[in-house]
Amino acid sequence: MQRLTFGSITVDAVSDGVLSCALTGMLPGADPADFRRLGGCDDGETLLLPMLTFVIGSxxxxxxxxxxIGPTIGSLGRAGYGGTVGLLPQGLARTGIDPATVDAVVFTHLHADHIGWNVTDRNGELVPTFPNAEYIVSKSEWAFWSATQSRDIARCVRSIEERGQLRSVEDGFEPAPGVQMIATPGHTPGHASILVTADGSGCVIVGDAAHHPAEFEDPTLQPPYDSDPAMARETRLGLAERVEAEGLLVAGGHFPAPHVGTLVRVEGKRRWRWLGAG
Known part of the structure; x- marks a missing residue:
C-alpha cells in the first residue's frame, strides 16, 4: 500500500504475512468472478488473506x-488455513520503526490474528513486543473476551493487562488527534474501526467489519465467524453509506493489494474502486 497522507497524519501498512483458505469456506455463496475482478482469489477457489498492521503517525x-497473527498460524492451522506468517517484526524494521518507540497499539478486535505480536517469548517469558505502548481496546470488546477462557487471550492480552499496559475505552476514544475509534459491532461484540481524518479528507480502517471489498458490494456475503451476523451486516451497510457520504477511503486488514480503495456508484449499484484505478 502506498502511504496515505491526510494533513499531517500518515498511514502505512506493514505485513505479517498471508493466510490462504477456501473461498466458499470464508464467504459462502461467493461468486468467483467477483473475486477474480477484485483480487485475492485468482483461481476462483483459494482466497488469500493478507495479515496487515496499520501504522499511523499523528x-x-x-x-x-x-x-x-504472530509467529505461527496457531489454531487457524487446525481449522484448515495455510500460508506464511510472522513477518511483522522485520516489516517494522524495514520501515524504520523501533518497537520501543510505539506509543499505542489500538485493536479493532481481539481475534487471534489481530493480537499475535502483542507479546514476544524471550527465554520462556512473555514480554510486551511494544514495551512502552499503551494497548487500547473497546470496553465492550474486553468485557466479552475477559469473561472467556481463551488461550490466545490469556497469552496475548491478559499478560499485557498484568503489566498494567492494557486500557479499555469508550466508543469515540481518540488515541491521537485525528484518530478515532468508532463502534462497528457484529463481527465481535465490541469490534471497532479506526477513523483517520484531517483537512477534510480521511480513511477508515475497517478491521474485520469486512474481510474483502466484495462484502461491501454484496451485503449478502457473510463470513461464518461473525458473532452476530445480522448486526455485522447492518454495520457493513452503515459503513458503506458513511464512506459514500463522506468520500472516505477504506483500508482493510485482509484486503488484497493495494489494500485500500473507496466505494462509488455505477449504474445505481455500489462498486468498489481500488485507490489509483481509473
Missing part, C-alpha cells in the same frame, strides 16, 4: 492498529 505519536 502529532509525533506512532500508533499501530492490530498486531497481526
Amino acid at each position: 502529532v509525533g505519536k506512532t500508533i499501530l492498529v492490530d498486531t497481526g
Whole structure:
C-alpha cells in the first residue's frame, strides 16, 4: 500500500504475512468472478488473506492498529488455513520503526490474528513486543473476551493487562488527534474501526467489519465467524453509506493489494474502486 497522507497524519501498512483458505469456506455463496475482478482469489477457489498492521503517525505519536497473527498460524492451522506468517517484526524494521518507540497499539478486535505480536517469548517469558505502548481496546470488546477462557487471550492480552499496559475505552476514544475509534459491532461484540481524518479528507480502517471489498458490494456475503451476523451486516451497510457520504477511503486488514480503495456508484449499484484505478 502506498502511504496515505491526510494533513499531517500518515498511514502505512506493514505485513505479517498471508493466510490462504477456501473461498466458499470464508464467504459462502461467493461468486468467483467477483473475486477474480477484485483480487485475492485468482483461481476462483483459494482466497488469500493478507495479515496487515496499520501504522499511523499523528502529532509525533506512532500508533499501530492490530498486531497481526504472530509467529505461527496457531489454531487457524487446525481449522484448515495455510500460508506464511510472522513477518511483522522485520516489516517494522524495514520501515524504520523501533518497537520501543510505539506509543499505542489500538485493536479493532481481539481475534487471534489481530493480537499475535502483542507479546514476544524471550527465554520462556512473555514480554510486551511494544514495551512502552499503551494497548487500547473497546470496553465492550474486553468485557466479552475477559469473561472467556481463551488461550490466545490469556497469552496475548491478559499478560499485557498484568503489566498494567492494557486500557479499555469508550466508543469515540481518540488515541491521537485525528484518530478515532468508532463502534462497528457484529463481527465481535465490541469490534471497532479506526477513523483517520484531517483537512477534510480521511480513511477508515475497517478491521474485520469486512474481510474483502466484495462484502461491501454484496451485503449478502457473510463470513461464518461473525458473532452476530445480522448486526455485522447492518454495520457493513452503515459503513458503506458513511464512506459514500463522506468520500472516505477504506483500508482493510485482509484486503488484497493495494489494500485500500473507496466505494462509488455505477449504474445505481455500489462498486468498489481500488485507490489509483481509473
